[in-house]
Amino acid sequence: MAAKNLTTPLADDVVRDLRAGDAVLISGVIYQARDAAHKRLVALIEAGEELPFELKGAVVYYMGPSPAKPGNVIGSAGPTTSGRMDAYAPLLMRHGLKGMIGKGLRTQEVKDAMREHTAVYFAATGGAGALLAKSIVGNQVIAYPELGAEAVARLEVKDFPAIVVNDCHGGDLYAEGRKRYAKTV
């Protein structure tokens, strides 16, 4: 299927153009952060302190890689379940976060925040960590190295494949896709 090419950081008009069900190829810089890192990022925002990366227009990838083999940029690098980041995501969107990459359902609060702050939620294919690692061409830990696989890293990606699940207009592929293919048997 034809995919839209996206380059980070994401501007509002680019996000508005995306619809649930669109396939995208993301290039540029995205930031790796899981729950432990999110907890710290939110604490920094609440304390009025500076974040380890610019949140305006940023795309965050909910992922903690396996260790990189010598000579490889990163280990296997597929998405983790997004629900664990739901408590933190609305605050990050209020401060400029535009895109989230993960897998699985989001809460209504997160979906409402996406509409309010013009943000988008992408799903990467869970369990395709070896494939997804191929589109990560740069990897630098920029915060919390003590968290190991849960550290924040600046990832350079080239044509990283994802699907728009929740757009900023209320579109929801998890709901619509299921409805479209459900049949009575």
Added chain:
Amino acid sequence: MAGTPVRELDVGAITEAVKTMCITANYDLPQDVYDALVEARRTEESPVGKEVLGQLVENADIAAADRVPICQDTGFAVIFAEVGQDVHLVGGCFEDAVNDGVRRGYGDGYLRKSGMVDAVVETVSRAGSNPCPPVIIGVGIGGTIDMVTVLAKKALLRDIGRTHPDPRIAGMEAELLAKINALGIGPQGLGGSTTALAVFIEEMPCHIASMPMAVNVQCHAQRHKTVEL
């Protein structure tokens, strides 16, 4: 009477086998699953669904060719071992050999390992006077949901006064005991500084996104027996 000859097996072979299984289980998608994904890609009606299934097939190809994990979530190794009664294991302890195999597999295979934390006092606090304090607390941390309850029970087999051999865990036990006794519940819940006589922790490694914990609140009539033949 001539019996069946006893087969001697060096536990080093067990370690090696477990290590190899941990690595190959993470690198090579089983053929039956692979074939099912290929067939599903052919029959899937949704274009998005087809795309995803295609990615999964390609992912398995890459993992197998590059010798990298199929998924960064390298799972939790659950080993089911059957030891025949005519086998005599030599060269070390069976359990250590299996654990060593898992440890080496996850290290040598560049597989992702997971960690652990604590949290027990709240449970004892809520139990209050109900379990007839002073109590003995068995805590299981880690493993999987089925194993953790067994760990918590097994922890209760230890004699009071004997701390966990790992100083880090022993430190957690002391810290928990102090905190529980600071709850003020006391003997029979009537108030006092003796709420628990001991806290015993047994732990296992566990998955990074799960933290199973079981707390077994045992009353002071702690009937525990061990026999060696």
